[in-house]
Amino acid sequence: MRLVLDDNWTATVAGDPLRHTPRFDFxxxxxxxxxxxxxxxxxxxxLDTFGSQPWLWDTPDELRFDPEGRDLVGAEFQVAGESADPEDSARLSTTPAVRPGSLRADEALDFRLEVTAELCRAHGDTVLTCLRDLDVLDEPLEARIGIAPDTALLIQDGTVVGWSLTDPARYLTTGFAAPDPNPPSPATRRLLTECLDLITTPLLYEVRNRNPATLARLRALDKALRNQCEDRHRANALLALISNLVEDYADRPTGQKP
Structure with missing residues (x-):
């Protein structure tokens, strides 16, 4: 299968998927x-690879390839902050199944990979799927290419239209640290869902507008993360962002800009 990533830039599905463990830097x-x-x-x-990468204020998603063999050697994706309505998320088909594989660039040239705009959340946030736009849901997917453990590219009409991360709670971490190799606790899974509710639209707007009920919910979440005794690595990963929101919007006096 040949894929289009940016205008005339193409890659071929070939080789084995990456073995790197995904790191969900929350x-x-x-x-x-x-x-x-x-x-x-x-x-x-x-410097040692080619592909898509940030440039000045531009921050596209990244697929990086080895110059010699032109094989995929790494990826970095931004999670979309625009959360699709549950009705739209439910339209996302679970077929076709993920097919393990990698990419080989047809030419050793840099290209641009647009960031996705819509986040579709499966029930319980067992899968996070980021799509180019919601129009993708109007037609069936052609393929899901599993480029790494629990990480897949979504293909429609020969074009990459999104990506997905299965079991995101497992891969929670901060910065470049490796995730905890132990399975996440049930409490962590519930707290991840609460965090995603508050840091994506539409509730994020309520946080920024200092809606009292939403800020109370934010403070309660911050407290729950601080008091969680188990699975501290993942709890700290969630807390790294939630505590910043508490400081900027719940603790800062009204009228002061974060």
Whole structure:
């Protein structure tokens, strides 16, 4: 299968998927699938590979390829902050099944990969799916390519139209740290859903507008994360963003801009 990622830039589905464990950096709201473990290593990785990457104020999603074999060696995706209505999320088909595979660039040239705009959340947030737009839901998907553990690209009419992360609670972390290898606790899964409710639209608007009921909910969530005794690595990953929202909107006097 040949895929179109940016105008005339194409890649072929070939090879084995990446073995890197996904890292769901909740504070930055992005998913990293790569070997680099800090900013310096990431900088070297970008210099040694080609593909899509940030440029000045532009922050597209990233697929990076090895110059020699042109095989996919890493990816980084921004989680969309616009949460689709439950009715739209329910329209997302579970077929076709994920097919493990990788990508091989047809040419060693840089390209642009637009960030996705819509977040579809499965029941219980067992899967997070980010789509180019909701028009994708009007037609069946052609394929799901599993480029890494629990990480897939969504294909429609030969074009990449989104990506998905299955069991996102498992991969919660902060920055470049590896996720906890132990399974997430049931409490963490529930808290992830509460966090996603508050940091995506429409409730995020209520947080920013300092709706009293929503801020009370935010403070209660902050307290629950601080008091969770088990699964601390993941709880801290969630808290890294929630505590910032509490500081900016719940603790800051009205009228002061964050």
């Amino acid at each position: 504070r930055d709201f992005r998913v990293r699938v790569a070997e680099y473990a800090n900013v310096e290593e990431r900088g070297r990785f970008l």
